[in-house]
Amino acid sequence: MPGASRMAAMRGNKIIIVVTGLITVLTAWVLFDYALTFF
Structure with a gap:
């Protein structure tokens, strides 16, 4: 199912x-x- 794989890809990207x-x-x-420690 192309729709399901697309949803999985979007979830992975998120x-x-x-x-x-x-x-x-x-x-x-x-x-x-680090900056606060030095300055």
């Missing part, structure tokens, strides 16, 4: 977007904390 967003936020937070 997970990838969420994980990428979390990694970006964590990296930004760590860099911000």
Whole structure:
């Protein structure tokens, strides 16, 4: 069923977007904390 595979692909993309967003936020937070420690 093409519709089902398309739904699965969209769900996978959503997970990838969420994980990428979390990694970006964590990296930004760590860099911000690092900067505060030095300045």
